[in-house]
Amino acid sequence: MRLGKLFFGAAFFGVISLCAQNKQLLYDFYEIPQSLMINPGVKTLEKWHTGIPVISGLSFQAATSGVTVHDLFADDGIDFTTKVRERVLDAMSRKDDFSTTSQIEGFNVGFRGKNRPDDYYSFGMYGETDIIVYWPRDLAILAFEGNGGANIGRSFDLGDLSLRGEMVNVFHFGINRKLSNTLTVGARAKLYSSIFQFQSTGNSGSFITTQGQNNIYTSRIEANMRLRTAGADEIIDILEEDTSTTQKDLTSLFTKRVLLGGNLGVGFDAGFSYNLNPQTTITASVLDVGFIYHSKDVRNFTLKGSAITEGITVFLPEDINDVDNDLWQELVDDIEASLPYEENDNGYISLRPIKAYGSIRYDFGQAEDRIENCGCGINVKEASNPDLYRNSVGGQLFLQYRPRGIQPALTAFYQKRLGRAFSFKTTYTVDKYSLSNVGLGLNFQAGPVNFYVMGDNLLGYQNIADSHYASLQFGFNIISWNDN
16 A cells, blocks of 8 residues: 555656656757757857746646547547557557656756856756656556456566656756857756655566466466655655645645755766858757765665465365465465565665757858857857858757667757747657657747747647647746847
């Protein structure tokens, strides 16, 4: 029961705060200051910027590569049990997943160095949540069908259980440096304060039932399974108490962990932008190369060993009077001795979900009114300003490390700029969640006030319940440009 509550509590807090998965619309959209967060080496045009606290950068994403809400609950006249059988058990594999990610900026500030105008410094704080649960196919079939009938002799893979989730607050400081007219590089240091984390990955084992010799059936289980949790126990304790101070206690606990009172870790981002020629640019970045060491409020659960049982053997009618609870208890004791279940509070290290981006962009359609001085130190004597190209096309590659391997996404994009006041970017992305993901990002600049909004998988908005992927990003900033 306790283990179930820990799973529920961790998942609940992750969902209500709905980290960051693929942000192909924001990547290399350098008119928006938040593009620095996914490539510290993106080119920067502003003199300084400050995000409006809490609403400067918000992103929400949810995805399923398998069944959707519509698949199960649509009023189509099909029996629910039949839907579960045909659309879940028969259709989904262990590689399918359910995931939710989010990011909320507390504050974000950037400024150009007074004595080094080629350097742009930025710092801030944001919170993020990332939860992924892979479909435990064999375990689901075992729970739905049982181990009898057609499943006699079938080996169920316990390694199908794989999930990971966390909520973390991040403090960061970055430097973006223009080394030449063709190369800009950047790096960002990060300090992580974990609010909670859980993971059950790398599990192995099997469960099989065969015809028995001394009884009808023989069941054999081999297991090497582990669930690690950090930060969840105190949250569950507060929820279980359910007193008049529950909300206050939760707020106090979260505030403490947000402000470096949780389990701590370190990491970094790095990236660059390089002009192959005045109109062609390649970029790349790697994010969240780091770890968190969990030593506070840790509770781990392990199940390791093997056991064989044929159940209780009773010889009738002579043993009819000896069938009592002691026989059942002896069976349970024998299984627990062979397959021990243990709990401990040993500290552990969790690696951050590393992400990498790469892109190539071709700019064209330069404006007629060129400005010689863009305000960038190295570039002040150039005869033309490459930032004035009105159109851009290109491709992007996204890679993210997940518990079951690298998860890729490929994007083609077109970007249009109408002066500094308005620009938009449209994308077409192919990944495991969708082969028809069309996205649109809009950026507005009214004097110093900047507003952007981006939506992914727009075709899926016709029926959200039947969509495999949904994403929304938006934010407000105050920006001072270099020629202001």
